[in-house]
Amino acid sequence: MKVVAFNGSPRKEGNTYEAIKLVADQLIAENIEVEIIQVGNKNIKGCTACNHCFKSRDERCIIDDDVNEWIQKMKEADGIILGSPVHFSDISAEMKAFLDRAIYVGSANNSLYRHKVGVGIAAVRRSGGLPAFNQLNNYLTYAEMVIPGSNYWNVIYGRAPKEVLQDEEGKQILRILGKNMVWLLKLIEFGEGKVQKPEYERKVYTHFIR
Numbered sequence: 185m186k187v188v189a190f191n192g193s194p195r196k197e198g199n200t201y202e203a204i205k206l207v208a209d210q211l212i213a214e215n216i217e218v219e220i221i222q223v224g225n226k227n228i229k230g231c232t233a234c235n236h237c238f239k240s241r242d243e244r245c246i247i248d249d250d251v252n253e254w255i256q257k258m259k260e261a262d263g264i265i266l267g268s269p270v271h272f273s274d275i276s277a278e279m280k281a282f283l284d285r286a287i288y289v290g291s292a293n294n295s296l297y298r299h300k301v302g303v304g305i306a307a308v309r310r311s312g313g314l315p316a317f318n319q320l321n322n323y324l325t326y327a328e329m330v331i332p333g334s335n336y337w338n339v340i341y342g343r344a345p346k347e348v349l350q351d352e353e354g355k356q357i358l359r360i361l362g363k364n365m366v367w368l369l370k371l372i373e374f375g376e377g378k379v380q381k382p383e384y385e386r387k388v389y390t391h392f393i394r
Contacts, residue, residue: 185263186216186219186262186263187208187211187218187219187301187369188221188258188261188263188264188265189207189208189219189221189265189266190220190223190264190265190279191220191221191222191223191224192224192267192269192276192278192282193224193267193276194224194225194269195225195269196222198269198345199307199340199343199345199347200224200267200305200307201220202342202345202346203305203348203358204220204265204267204305205220206358206359206362207265207305207358207359207361208220208362209359209362210363210365211263211362211365211366211369216263216369218265219257221254223276223282224269225278227249228249228251228278228281228282229247229249230280230281231245231285231288237288237292237293238292241292243255243256243289243293243296244289245286245288245289251282251285251286254282254286255289255296258286258290258300259290259297262300262301262369263303263365263369264300264302264303264329265302265304265305266303266304266320266323266324267304267305267306267307268304268305268316268320269306269307270306270307270309270312270313270316272312273311273312273316274316275316283320283323287323287326287327294386295327296327297329298329298384299328299329299330299372299381300327300329300330301330301332301365301368301369301372302327302329302331303332303338304317304319305317305320305338305339306320306338306340307339307340307341308339308341309342310341313337314339316339317338317339332364332365332367332368333364334357334358335356335357337357338358340354340355340357341354342354
């Protein structure tokens with residue numbers, strides 16, 4: 185099995201990276217491969233609402249950058265970790281640009297990430313962790329991913345690099361999250377071919393202008 189993790193921080197090995205590693209260590213201990221991809225220092229454009237992905241349905245965004253490669257990595261992975269720092273009670277701009285496009289392309293192509301195990305993690309100095317964590321969960325639920333929990337919300341605290349490693353409760357939250365992610369990944373693997381998946385339904389779009 186393989187899990188792909190996305191680091192939305194502009195700092196390659198800052199607190200968001202350390203938070204992802206706390207979860208990844210539990211996966212690696214169970215022989216699950218983990219690849220960490222750096223998103224936060226890339227020049228990523230946001231979605232232009234052109235809807236080309238719904239017209240082409242070729243699993244690609246018309247903006248040809250790193251996002252198209254990451255879409256394929258997400259498609260092939262069994263699990264996905266989304267980690268972001270908190271900028272003004274929100275995820276980083278690069279992380280949002282990436283997810284707006286990648287999740288929309290997934291929706292345009294019969295829900296590419298459906299039933300994968302997905303988790304979101306927020307690394308924060310002081311406030312705004314829950315809104316950022318909730319935003320990451322919005323992408324996971326929209327993509328029909330399966331989300332394991334922990335014993336609290338997936339937010340860890342620290343300012344300078346590696347300060348999150350002093351947050352004992354935060355470390356426990358992410359350690360338990362990693363263990364629960366392993367458990368869920370294995371349940372899905374063992375159930376493959378034994379438990380029938382719900383039939384895919386094309387999304388219905390409704391607006392309220394009369």
